[in-house]
Amino acid sequence: MTIAIISLVTWIVIIVFAIVPKRFTLVEMVFLYLASSILTVTIFSILVSNLHWIPASKDVEKALALHICRFVEIPLLLIMSSDILNSPLRIRTRWLIAITIIIFLVVNDWILVSLGILVFKKWNYMYAFIDHSFFVASLSLIARWFIHLKQEGVKRIE
Numbered sequence: 829m830t831i832a833i834i835s836l837v838t839w840i841v842i843i844v845f846a847i848v849p850k851r852f853t854l855v856e857m858v859f860l861y862l863a864s865s866i867l868t869v870t871i872f873s874i875l876v877s878n879l880h881w882i883p884a885s886k887d888v889e890k891a892l893a894l895h896i897c898r899f900v901e902i903p904l905l906l907i908m909s910s911d912i913l914n915s916p917l918r919i920r921t922r923w924l925i926a927i928t929i930i931i932f933l934v935v936n937d938w939i940l941v942s943l944g945i946l947v948f949k950k951w952n953y954m955y956a957f958i959d960h961s962f963f964v965a966s967l968s969l970i971a972r973w974f975i976h977l978k979q980e981g982v983k984r985i986e
Contacts, residue, residue, distance in 0.1 A: 830943045834893040837936065838901045845904045850911050856974060857907055863970050864903040867963060872898060881950040890945045897940065905929055906967050913968040914975070926964055933960040 852860065875882045884894055909929040913922050937956045940946045 830890050830893045830945060831896070833939070833943060834896050834901075834945075837939065838896055841901050841904050845908060848908060848911075850908075851915055852907070852911055852971070856971065856978070859974055860907050860910060860967060860971055861903050864906040864963070864967050865899060867966060868898060868902050868906070871959065871963075875951070879950070881948075883947050883949065885945050885947075890943070893943070894940065894945050897936065897945075901936065902933065902963075905933060906963055909964045910967045910971045913964070914971055926968075930957060930960045930964055933963075 850857070872882075876884050885891060909926045912925045912929075915922060917925075934953055934956050937946070937953065941948055
């Protein structure tokens with residue numbers, strides 16, 4: 829049942845990702861997907877395996893649902909928020925939409941805890957909000973750097 833619920837949420841995220849117009853090129857989105865995957869997997873591995881603050885379930889179905897969430901849903905939401913933060917919209921509108929995505933990520937954590945996929949031991953939803961805000965801000969800066977690098981190119985220092 830947990831895979832069905834997480835798959836439903838993930839499909840909704842995929843549909844929204846496909847419908848929302850994006851300003852990033854395919855190369856930029858692939859780079860951001862790889863960067864967000866590295867960022868999220870590293871932080872989650874530290875929190876789950878090393879610190880044991882958020883122990884993951886040992887059940888195969890719940891572990892698969894967690895991997896679907898980590899490798900599909902969260903990176904797509906981070907790419908959408910990064911795209912919005914680098915858009916020509918007004919600053920207030922950009923941050924309002926980004927905070928909405930961050931709140932959705934925290935609600936997603938609540939769903940994972942409710943389904944027994946994750947257990948918060950030394951963690952709470954405020955920490956999750958700060959963690960996801962860090963992800964969104966970091967990926968937005970990485971996207972800005974990559975776009976600037978792509979436009980300017982690498983200049984040789986002599």
